[in-house]
Amino acid sequence: xxxxxxxxxxxxxxxxxxxxxxxxxxxxxxxxxxxxxxxxxxxxxxxxxxxxxxxxxxxxxxxxxxxxxxxxxxxxxxxxxxxxxxxxxxxxxxxxxxxxxxxxxxxxxxxxxxxxxxxxxxxxxxxxxxxxxxxxxxxxxxxxxxxxxxxxxxxxxxxxxxxxxxxxxxxxxxxxxxxxxxxxxxxxxxxxxxxxxxxxxxxxxxxxxxxxxxxxxxxxxxxxxxxxxxxxxxxxxxxxxxxxxxxxxxxxxxxxxxxxxxxxxxxxxxxxxxxxxxxxxxxxxxxxxxxxxxxxxxxxxxxxxxxxxxxxxxxxxxxxxxxxxxxxxxxxxxxxxxxxxxxxxxxxxx
Numbered sequence: 001x002x003x004x005x006x007x008x009x010x011x012x013x014x015x016x017x018x019x020x021x022x023x024x025x026x027x028x029x030x031x032x033x034x035x036x037x038x039x040x041x042x043x044x045x046x047x048x049x050x051x052x053x054x055x056x057x058x059x060x061x062x063x064x065x066x067x068x069x070x071x072x073x074x075x076x077x078x079x080x081x082x083x084x085x086x087x088x089x090x091x092x093x094x095x096x097x098x099x100x101x102x103x104x105x106x107x108x109x110x111x112x113x114x115x116x117x118x119x120x121x122x123x124x125x126x127x128x129x130x131x132x133x134x135x136x137x138x139x140x141x142x143x144x145x146x147x148x149x150x151x152x153x154x155x156x157x158x159x160x161x162x163x164x165x166x167x168x169x170x171x172x173x174x175x176x177x178x179x180x181x182x183x184x185x186x187x188x189x190x191x192x193x194x195x196x197x198x199x200x201x202x203x204x205x206x207x208x209x210x211x212x213x214x215x216x217x218x219x220x221x222x223x224x225x226x227x228x229x230x231x232x233x234x235x236x237x238x239x240x241x242x243x244x245x246x247x248x249x250x251x252x253x254x255x256x257x258x259x260x261x262x263x264x265x266x267x268x269x270x271x272x273x274x275x276x277x278x279x280x281x282x283x284x285x286x287x288x289x290x291x292x293x294x295x296x297x298x299x300x301x302x303x304x305x306x307x308x309x310x311x312x313x314x315x316x317x318x319x320x321x322x323x324x325x326x327x328x329x330x331x332x333x334x335x336x337x338x339x340x341x342x343x344x345x346x347x348x349x350x
Contacts, residue, residue, distance in 0.1 A: 003079045030256050034059050040204075042278075043100055045319055047076030048312065050275050052284065054241070058242060059255075060248060066239035067273045067285050069231040070105050071312070073154040077319070078102070078312045080150060082173040084122050084129040085305030086110050089336050092272040094279045095327035100320060101311040104274040106219055107229045107265055108177035109143045110307030119143045120307060126322050132163045132176070142208045145261050146180035149173070158183065158225060158261035175308065179212060181250045181262040182205040189250030189264070193350065212264075215243035217271040217288050221310075222253050223261035230257055231310065234271045237288040240298050269304040271330065282327040290333060302333040 022205045034072060037055030044050050071078070083095055083104075084223050094102035104340075117133025119140045132144045147166060149157040150173035152288055181189030190327040195212045197212040203210040217236035223229050230253075236243025244252065253259040269289035272334045283300040289303030314320055 020189070033151050034256075035064075043061070043312060044275060045071040045076070045078075047074070048078065049282070050278070060244070060252075062242040063238075063240050064244070064311075065235035065238075065286055065317060067233045069105065069273070069275075069312070071229040071231070073227045073229055076154075076312075077315045079153070079315055080173070081311040081313055082107070082150070082175060083309045083311050084123040084307065085309075086112070086130065089305040089307055090276050090304040091281075091305055091331050091334045092309055093283055093328050093331055095309055096274045096276070096282060096311055097348070098312060099311050100323050101274070101313050102319065103231075103312045104322060105221075105233065105307050106272045106306050107148075107308040108311050109140075109266055111209050112142075113140070116140075121163060121174060122328055123148070123174040125174070126172045128167075129232065131167070139206045140155045143206075144176040144179050145178040147176040148263055148265070154227075156220075156221075156229060157221070158263050167331050170236050174248075175265070175310075177263055177265045179208070179246060179264050181246065181264055182222065182253060182259055183261060183262050187250045187254060189246045189262070192246045197342070201252050210269070212246035214247050216246075217241075217269070218267045219241055219248060219265040220249060220253070220262055220272045222259040224257055225260050228257075230259065230262075231273070233271050233285045235271065235286045235288065236290050237285065238295070238298055241286060249257055270306050272303050272306070276323060276328065277326055281331045282328050283331070289335065289337065301331055302335075303331045305334055305336040 029266050032039045035055050038187050040052040043051045048226050049070040056066040063134045081135045088275050092104055092106055112118050116138050118130040119134050121132055121144055122129045135139050147158050149171050151171055164178055166174055179192045193209050195209045200210040200213055218234045220232045234244045235241035253262050273285045274288055275284050277302045278284045286298050287302045289304050290297040
């Protein structure tokens with residue numbers, strides 16, 4: 001199903017046609033002001049920039065790794081594919097390579113639990129792929145309380161909702177997740193955690209207070225008033241990338257990007273971003289599952305096989321031809337965390 005030829009092209013060669021100057025309205029300057037090490041900005045195609053920061057964040061006062069796809073929805077000649085592959089599980093780089101995507105990011109909580117089924121809703125091109133099956137009493141029921149909705153070819157909504165609402169919407173593409181971080185300028189993510197102080201280790205690992213108060217890897221989608229879609233990964237579980245919690249992430253999105261809407265899409269080892277040609281596999285962040293067995297592992301390998309992703313696919317023939325000449329290396333360290341044969345199996349699907 002997937003191409004396996006290993007040809008690595010540097011990001012410089014990929015964007016040679018597009019150019020490398022930073023866009024005037026990106027957050028590169030305020031990001032760089034926070035980081036002791038220089039952040040970078042690369043134009044990967046018209047209207048799409050990749051920002052990357054790795055080092056000490058003077059505001060959060062810890063080491064951070066942040067990658068951002070900044071998409072100008074007025075200019076970028078792309079379509080968005082709400083990819084679903086939860087029936088076969090694959091790495092982000094495999095799916096992005098096969099779909100000839102220029103960039104991609106993982107999306108919502110994809111797990112299907114033995115004791116309750118799916119925890120999130122997914123609809124692609126009008127077809128519902130999965131519905132929420134866990135009961136309201138389940139610890140993970142909160143995981144579908146918000147959604148990222150495509151309301152037009154290059155228009156998106158960030159809404160609070162539930163299964164009944166998502167079923168009733170006529171929009172073609174919907175992914176539910178949680179929590180909502182910013183809603184029409186209101187920083188609701190600052191108030192997600194109800195038990196603000198004290199140790200939370202007594203709570204079940206997927207309890208929303210413990211889940212959102214912890215500093216971990218996170219994937220977030222956001223938009224700005226000037227019609228930019230931001231796809232962001234924050235790495236964690238490493239002394240080089242110490243992660244972020246929901247409240248900090250909300251503040252970060254407002255302070256750096258002046259985001260008007262945002263949703264936390266996923267976290268943990270699922271957090272993955274792909275930029276074709278930037279690395280051998282195209283993965284530009286540092287997946288955390290490998291650090292379960294080796295805390296010092298900090299590479300672009302070791303993706304978790306996910307079930308959903310958001311893909312950016314060029315509409316211009318010249319871009320598609322250019323991408324088709326680039327192959328993506330397989331990630332030999334990839335693993336499905338539900339497979340009992342690998343090192344990342346979680347007891348009781350946790």
